[in-house]
Amino acid sequence: MGKAGLPGALRGFRERAGLTQQELADRAGLSVGGLRDLEQGRVAAPRPTTLRRLAAGLAMSDVETAELVHLGQRAQPPAYGLRLRVLGPLAVLVNGVGVDPGSVKQRTLLAVLALTPNEPVHLDTLVEVMWAGRPPDGAAGLAQNHVYRLRQRLRSSASPTHPDHLLLASRGGYQLSVTDEQLDLLDFRRLVERARGAHRDGDLSAAYEWYRQATGLWRGAPLADLAGLRVLPEVAALDRERQAVVVEYADTATALGHHDQVLPVLRQATDADPLHEAAHARLMLALAGSGQQAAALGVYEALRRRLADELGADPGPELVGAHRRVLRQEVTRPAGTGPAPVSAHRQLPPDMADFTGREAELRTLWSALPQPGEAGTTLVISAIEGMAGVGKTRLAVHLAHQLVRSGRYVDVQLYVDLHGHADEPPADPATVLASFLHLLGVPGAQIPDGLDARAALYRDRLHGRQALVLLDNAASDDQVLPLLPASPTSLVLVTSRRMLALDGTHTLNLDVFTAQDAHALLGRVAGERRVAADPAAARRVADLCGRLPLAVVLAAHRLRSRPAWTFSDLAARLDAEGSRLGELAVGSRQIRAVFDLSYRALDPADQRLFRLLGLHPGDDFTAESAAALAGVAPPVARRTLERLVDEHLVTPVTADRYRLHDLLRDYASTRARTDDGDGGTGAAVDRILTWYLYAAHAAVRRLLPLNVEVVLDEGARPSHLPVFDADEQAFQWLAAEQTTLVAAVASAVSRGRDDLAWRLPAVLRLYFERRSNWHDWFGTSEIALDAARRAGDRVAEALILSGLGIAYGQLDQTEKAIECLTRSLEIRRAVDDRHGEGRALNNLGVTYGRQGKFHDAIEHLTAALEIRRETASEYDQGMTLGNLGRAYAGAGQHEEAIRCLEEALDLRRRLADPVGVASALFNLGEGLMRAGQHRQALAHLYEARDLYHEKHCRGFEAETLEVLGDCLLLCGESIRARECWQQALEGFDELGHPRAEGLRLRLTQHSG
Known part of the structure; x- marks a missing residue:
């Protein structure tokens, strides 16, 4: 019968017996690949014991067995029989005998070439992979030496030239030249193509057989023994190729009802990729079709939990659809298998090993439960509510496992995802009850049709039992109510993204992690060493995740999968504008998908x-x-x-x-x-910025009606502005909105609204001065100055420069103050703004006074007063008179000082301006003190202090307290003086004023 005798006889005997290659291989205890090699004559004849096993599998007679063994003895091996296997650990057979390819580098070389058979691989690529990206000098020559050694190992003594035709030099590299029979990867793809062709032709039975042979070639993960190759794109692609074929195979098997036969390969696929939803969906259907309903539901719950914990995602439509089919018992089982046995009433998803934190929340939940031994009278319901990704399910599952481990609620544990989001319709309570009853042992034929009847039977089955029911992702009260047992021996845990209103429920609103818990979770997932290497960056990552548990988990997994990254690298990526949501993803799973579910609802x-x-x-x-x-x-x-x-x-x-x-x-x-597009978003931002400008203007005008320089167009006034009936109301509104108002200035710049970008800081300047909030005052004024200059508005530029000069002066940065104020004065004069000129002169005079240049101060303030008596209000005149009085006092001209200061106080009292009155009182008190009238000065200074305190003028209050302490010391009251200085120091420290250090020194000097 020649060389074809044994292969032909094997095929003939097998076909006569009506067996597939897989069935015969299983009976004989061989691999299907090994049998296929025998039938196609690709290897030497097997041993007689192997042939006898094949004969037994074929149920051959003694005569037929003897003939088969005889054929094997006569068979001769091919001249050079190579079988290279990469669908599992690397294996090489030459003429049926295992061959060791040699060192790890030689094995790696052969594996890389086998991944792209019959195509050249450049020598640079081989070098890169063989030395894991760190090739030594002369690596190209070393690689060529490894090629030579590999050829030597593959030589056959019978035909020593053949290996040279396997490893060919080609276009700057090498190529593995093999046939389908010589490489299992090519054989696999050939079989898959046959299966797909048969499927297209409608021959499902043939397709099933080809798929079964193809998947039977796999012995594990591709090149599983060469861990360094797992990072290669070709290996990852091969994994995906295998999974896709397994899914196709399973679909064909399901269509034919071959559920049991496809279970092993599906379990291998899901073990290899625990997050592969398509493979898990097929495994669920195969289990249900095999009569294992509870196991199918268990697969779903385990994967759903894994997706939530590791990727922060919900099951996709394919997995959800399979779950629905299993719940509705829509999977066809082969005839004669009977109903699925069900006694699965311990349905909790697995607890997570990396569960972190939530100690306070767990204590709260435990405290709502009856103590062991107590006889409760009502059902206990605890609801955990919170935003998407905050960890509601994880906390509920962890608590449930804690309770069961403690010996509570040990009879029954039921779990269901009620799909309270927009990914699909919420779970129907009637369907859920049918599943629960099924799990509790109620045969399908005995489950009632109506919701009420099912709920009644459900309550009966749980009555008196220690039952824990976890209702995850509840959509509404109406969905939950039918699923509640009635027995006080039961506990119901409900999680929901929505607020529920179930009577008698203990509700926990779950917030984001504490900083400590977020930091701990990063360490548990990404590694404690990496956290310890850069704890500040780790904290920054947690903060950029908003300490949302899901986001923290995703960030940690992202870092764990990228060993070359540091926490600083990840923080930089998260901090980049517009990239945070995209960075919080693992694979195709993104945090935005979780938010999508809430948004679409x-x-x-x-x-x-x-x-x-x-x-x-x-x-x-x-x-x-x-x-x-x-x-x-x-x-x-x-x-x-x-x-x-x-x-x-x-x-x-x-x-x-x-x-x-x-x-x-x-x-x-x-x-x-x-x-909404640029048009919709732009209009919305313009509306809110305009609203804030006019609202802030109204509030500041209420506080300082005579000192607001910015005039707004009443025709553009928005509707629904706040109304301020009292000064305190306006002040509290500004205090509450301060951060938002500052942010609005930056937003105006980003929108290109320079008109808003300078007007809003100009309005807010008076409030910032009142609060001595120099940080926001400087920040917004610098933005405003740039905006005014871009707009070419010189009056606005002068106004902003004036405000900056005042701020610098209050911080004793007088040179910068004079620079700004001088420029403001020049612009005022250039545009012929007489009123503005008077304001600029006034502010310059105050600044020269701060420098101790009192004669310069008097000169500027006298000029300012002359202009203001011509053009300005009594308010402005009173301001300048007070400043002029201080300058006279500094210069030792006390008579002129007292005259100006008393006139200023009279004007301020007549105008009913409390802050202006406080300023005038302070100036007069300080002037009287300088004139030696210490007791008279005290009364004015005390009144000024009280008014400043009442009107929240913290900086001016501290300045007054400091002068009041000076005056008390001159009156011989050193203890009260130190008390005032201490209060002033607290105020300066709170505001970050540089005057604090000098005052601290004075307190030290007068400590005795």
Whole structure:
């Protein structure tokens, strides 16, 4: 029968027996690849014992067995029989005998060439892989030596030339020249193509057989023994290729009802890739089709939990669809298998080994439970609510496992994901009850049809039992109510992204991690050593994640998968503008997908306001400012905000203020840019900036009605502005909105609105001066100065320079102050602004007085007073008179000083200007003290201190306290003097004023 005798006989015997290669290989205890090699004559004849095993598998008679063995003895091996295997650990057979390719580098060389068979691989690529990116000098020559040694190892004594034709030099590199029969990878692809062709032709049985043979070639992960190659794109692609074929194979098997046969390969695929949703979906269907309903549901819950914990994602539509089919028992089982046995009532998802923190929350949840041994009278329900990604499910599952480990609720543990988000319709309570009853041992035929009947049977089955029911992702109260047992021996844990209103529920609103817990989780996932190497950067990463547990987990996994990165590298990526959401992703899983689920559950009007809130300047907002942003009435905005609070998309800060989590803000602004476009977002930002300008103007005018220089166009006045009926109301509004107002200035610049960018700081300057808030005063004024210059508005430029000069002067940076004020004066004179000229002269005079140049101060202030008596109000005259009086006092001209200061005080009292009165009282008190009238000075200084305190003028109050201490010391009251200085020091320290150091020294000097 010649060389073809044994292969032909084997094929003939097998086909006569009606067996596939897989079935015969299984019976004989061989691999399907090894059998295929025998049938195709690619290897030497096997031993007689192997042939007898094959004969037994074929149920051959003794005569037939003897003939088969005889054929094997007559068979001769091919001249050079090579079988190279990469679908598992690297293996080489030459003429049926295993050959060691040699060193790791030679094995790596052969494996790299085998990954792209019959194609040249450049020598540079081989060198890069063989030396893991760190090739030594002369690596190219060393690689060529390894090629030579590999050829020597592959030589056959029968035909020593053949290996040279396997490893060919080609185009600057080498090429592995092999046939389908010689390389299992090519054989696999050939079989898959046959399977796909048969499937296209409608021959599912043939397709199933070819798929089975193809998947049978795999012996594990590709090149599993060469760990260094796992990073190669070709290996990753080969993994994906295998998984795709397994899914196709499973679909074919499911269509034919061959559920049991495909289970092993599906388990291998899901073990190899624990997050592969398509493979898990097929495994669920195969299990259900094999009568293993509970196991199928267990696969879903385990993967759902794994996706949430490791990737921060929910199951995709394919997996959810398979879950639905299993729940509805829509998977066809082969005839005669009978109903699936069910007794699976311990359904908790696995607890996570890296669970971190939440100690306070766990104590709160435990405290809501009856103590062991107590006889409860009502069902215990605990609800955990919070925004997407905050860790509700993880906390609930961890608590559930703690309870069971402690010996509580050990009879039954049920779990279901109620899909309370927009990815798919919420789970139907009737369907959930059917699944629960099925798990509790109720045969399908005995499960009632109606919701009420199912709920009643469910309550009956759990009555008196220690049952724990975990209802995850609840959509509404109505969805949860039918799923509640009635027995006080049971516990129900509910998680939801929405606020629920279940009677008698203990509710925990879950917030983001503490800084400590976020830091600890980074260490557990990314590695304690990496955290310890740069703890500050690790804290920065946690902060950039908003300490949202899901975001922290994703960041940690991202870092763990990139050993070359440091925490500083990741922090820089997260901090880059517009990239944070994209960086918080692992593979195709992104945090924005989790937010999508909550967003899509909103109605269109709520979606619009939510995404526009991402454009709101500052950290928080009110219903009034949100209304201005969206162009709606405040009551409409308030109702929408409360709905967003219920959805945990907006967080209430106080009774009337709200905020977005940082990541939700990024998400909302991205949605706004996508959904509303430049026109919609630009109009919204213009509305809110204009609203803030006019609202701030109204508040400052209420506080200082005679000192506001900025005039606004009343025709552009927005609607629904706040109304300030009292000074304190206006001040508190400005204090609450201060951060947002500063952010609005930056937003105006980014929008190219220079008119707003200088007007808003010019308005706020008076408030900042009152609060001695030099940081925001300088920051916004510098922005305003640039904007005024870009706009070519010289009057605005002079106004801003004047404010900057005043700020520098108050911080005793007098040279910078004079520079700004002189430039302001020059512009005022150039544009013939007589009123502004008087203001500039006044401010210069004050600054010269701070320098101790009292004669220069008197000269400028006298000129300012002359102009102001011509052009300005009594308010401005009173201001300049007070400043002139201080200059006279400094110069020792006490009579003139007292005269000016008393006139200034009379003007200020007549104008009913409390802050102006306080200023005049302070100036007069200081002047009287300098004139030696210490007791008279004290009364004025005390009154000034009280007025400044009442009007929240912290810096002026501290300055007054310092002078008051000086006066008390002159009166011989050193103890009270030190008390005043100490209070002044506290004020200066709080404000960061440089005067604090000098005062601290004086306190030390007078400590005795």
